[in-house]
Amino acid sequence: MPATSLAARRGFLRRAAALGAASALPACAVPAPRHAPRVVVIGAGFGGATAAKYLRLWSGGAIDVVLVDPAARFVSCPLSNLVVGGQLPFDDIVVPDAGLEAHGVRRVRAAAAAVDADRREVVLAGGERLRYDRLVVAPGIDFRRDAVDGLAAAPEEAFPHAWKAGPQTALLARQLAAMPDGGTFVIAIPPAPYRCPPGPYERACLVADALRRRNPRATLIVLDSNPDLVSKGALFRRAWADHGKRIDYRPQSRVVACDARTRTLVTEMGERVRGDVVNLIPPQRAADLAVAAGLVPAQGTWCPVDWLALESTLVPGVHVLGDATLSAPGMPKSGHMANQHGKAAAAAVIARLAGEAPPPPVMVNTCYSFVDAAHAIRVSSVHRYDAASRTVAPVAGAGGVSAAETSQWALEAGYARGWARTIWADTLA
Amino acid sequence: MRSMMCLTAGLLSGVVAIAGGVPDDRGRELAATCATCHGTSGTAQPPMPSLAALPPDLLAERMREFREGRRPATVMHQIARGFDDAQVAAIARHLATPPARR
Numbered sequence: 001m002p003a004t005s006l007a008a009r010r011g012f013l014r015r016a017a018a019l020g021a022a023s024a025l026p027a028c029a030v031p032a033p034r035h036a037p038r039v040v041v042i043g044a045g046f047g048g049a050t051a052a053k054y055l056r057l058w059s060g061g062a063i064d065v066v067l068v069d070p071a072a073r074f075v076s077c078p079l080s081n082l083v084v085g086g087q088l089p090f091d092d093i094v095v096p097d098a099g100l101e102a103h104g105v106r107r108v109r110a111a112a113a114a115v116d117a118d119r120r121e122v123v124l125a126g127g128e129r130l131r132y133d134r135l136v137v138a139p140g141i142d143f144r145r146d147a148v149d150g151l152a153a154a155p156e157e158a159f160p161h162a163w164k165a166g167p168q169t170a171l172l173a174r175q176l177a178a179m180p181d182g183g184t185f186v187i188a189i190p191p192a193p194y195r196c197p198p199g200p201y202e203r204a205c206l207v208a209d210a211l212r213r214r215n216p217r218a219t220l221i222v223l224d225s226n227p228d229l230v231s232k233g234a235l236f237r238r239a240w241a242d243h244g245k246r247i248d249y250r251p252q253s254r255v256v257a258c259d260a261r262t263r264t265l266v267t268e269m270g271e272r273v274r275g276d277v278v279n280l281i282p283p284q285r286a287a288d289l290a291v292a293a294g295l296v297p298a299q300g301t302w303c304p305v306d307w308l309a310l311e312s313t314l315v316p317g318v319h320v321l322g323d324a325t326l327s328a329p330g331m332p333k334s335g336h337m338a339n340q341h342g343k344a345a346a347a348a349v350i351a352r353l354a355g356e357a358p359p360p361p362v363m364v365n366t367c368y369s370f371v372d373a374a375h376a377i378r379v380s381s382v383h384r385y386d387a388a389s390r391t392v393a394p395v396a397g398a399g400g401v402s403a404a405e406t407s408q409w410a411l412e413a414g415y416a417r418g419w420a421r422t423i424w425a426d427t428l429a
Numbered sequence: 430m431r432s433m434m435c436l437t438a439g440l441l442s443g444v445v446a447i448a449g450g451v452p453d454d455r456g457r458e459l460a461a462t463c464a465t466c467h468g469t470s471g472t473a474q475p476p477m478p479s480l481a482a483l484p485p486d487l488l489a490e491r492m493r494e495f496r497e498g499r500r501p502a503t504v505m506h507q508i509a510r511g512f513d514d515a516q517v518a519a520i521a522r523h524l525a526t527p528p529a530r531r
């Protein structure tokens with residue numbers, strides 16, 4: 001790129017960012033840049049959609065933002081466990097996202113197949129190419145089905161995961177509702193790190209709550225790959241106490257094989273567990289696109305980034321965010337965190353395009369979990385970039401979990417629903 | 430030539446505007462950490478409280494009360510401890526700035 005056009009674009013960006021509105025630009029500035037800098041964002045989930053929206057907002061519309069995702073609609077994982085348990089209708093987690101276009105985000109409803117970093121182009125599944133000045137990659141997770149013998153070949157209905165919201169959520173809800181009287185529901189939890197650390201335990205609460213009302217003789221078996229509950233252990237155990245013997249929790253029970261015909265799981269200890277409904281949540285890694293783009297190291301499963309700008313340490317000019325990243329210490333893979341990544345990445349991209357240093361990121365996380373439709377528990381943390389260790393780390397003394405009194409849990413449930421509607425709007429509207 | 434002049438003018442005005450326009454206190458980025466719960470411009474979905482109409486001094490006072498445990502809270506006592514007075518002041522200033530000038 002010729003030096004003059006780079007300088008022009010820097011000036012354009014800075015000025016637009018400073019004034020916050022393209023309409024406030026002096027008239028003569030308009031013809032100066034040959035084209036606005038273009039940022040392509042892959043993935044319109046919590047991370048990518050937030051990045052796209054805030055890139056438009058914070059550049060005052062000076063950046064051309066193209067958001068690539070094949071999904072026809074946004075279905076929220078947060079609150080989706082209530083749908084599984086029948087405590088919330090499916091339609092309530094389908095969130096309108098037309099607000100992004102109102103911010104000037106251009107949408108391409110297609111899957112990205114590869115990234116040509118040398119030419120700075122995204123290759124779409126149909127072969128079409130999209131040029132970018134900087135790229136943001138937020139494709140979420142995919143499953144390591146090969147880690148469980150027999151899973152890759154099993155039909156979808158045998159072992160629904162419901163760990164990406166959509167048809168799988170509805171499928172698991174239907175299977176729960178149709179479970180035979182006195183039947184067995186199994187939830188198998190993958191080894192950490194996985195998407196949404198408290199999510200499986202929230203699901204156990206809500207399935208148990210549904211069974212108590214609709215199928216009181218049924219059993220719920222929870223096979224956890226981990227040595228103990230990964231998140232909010234004391235609070236979840238307190239909630240489970242209400243369910244008496246209904247929840248049979250078995251730690252250190254990683255599933256290594258499965259048989260679709262008999263709906264049986266085999267753990268690493270050789271235990272065989274058969275269920276009428278088997279919710280097998282497979283081990284996870286950064287999504288296929290991240291692997292195809294060379295953002296995951298040969299022996300790894302996640303995308304390492306330099307947390308100052310959320311830039312890939314493997315491919316220059318590419319920012320990675322959300323669940324696909326190799327999480328910093330104490331950082332959960334959550335929608336709340338992905339939203340925070342989106343804003344930090346937007347600030348970093350704008351700084352890079354203006355030739356400035358990115359602002360050191362500050363991030364807040366909160367994961368609410370429902371224990372029934374009217375009670376929720378929570379874990380919160382504040383994270384800050386630490387220049388010495390060059391990572392984002394939890395701020396000591398900040399954060400924590402809900403109070404132990406269940407009267408507080410009723411208040412938290414109200415906030416949890418308000419939180420969901422607010423993050424949806426902050427991300428998509 | 431005309432475009433060259435515009436370029437120069439653009440760069441100059443860019444520098445001046447940065448100095449006088451967006452304060453370098455990171456209020457924008459810091460306020461965005463609250464927006465996930467309190468809304469993009471401080472307007473939240475109930476029962477999450479909105480911050481948009483809160484005067485800057487009152488916001489700062491509330492944060493001190495949360496931090497010191499003097500105000501009932503489900504979550505803010507834990508979050509407020511992650512931000513110092515200077516950061517809270519930057520957030521309050523940002524939220525009090527009309528959107529067009531942020």
Ligand SMILES: Cc1cc2nc3c(=O)[nH]c(=O)nc-3n(C[C@H](O)[C@H](O)[C@H](O)COP(=O)(O)OP(=O)(O)OC[C@H]3O[C@@H](n4cnc5c(N)ncnc54)[C@H](O)[C@@H]3O)c2cc1C
Nearest residue numbers: 043045046047077078112139140289322323334335336338
């Ligand atoms: C049951 C459950 C409950 C949860 N509850 C909560 C909660 O209460 N609070 C919370 O904070 N988090 C919660 N989470 C976690 C949260 O959903 C994730 O952490 C969050 O979605 C991560 O955001 P992301 O942007 O990284 O990925 P996603 O939101 O998954 O977005 C990724 C997007 O990328 C797209 N994509 C993938 N590949 C391509 C490609 N090749 N080309 C183009 N686009 C592509 C996908 O279509 C998708 O839209 C929950 C998760 C689950 C499963």
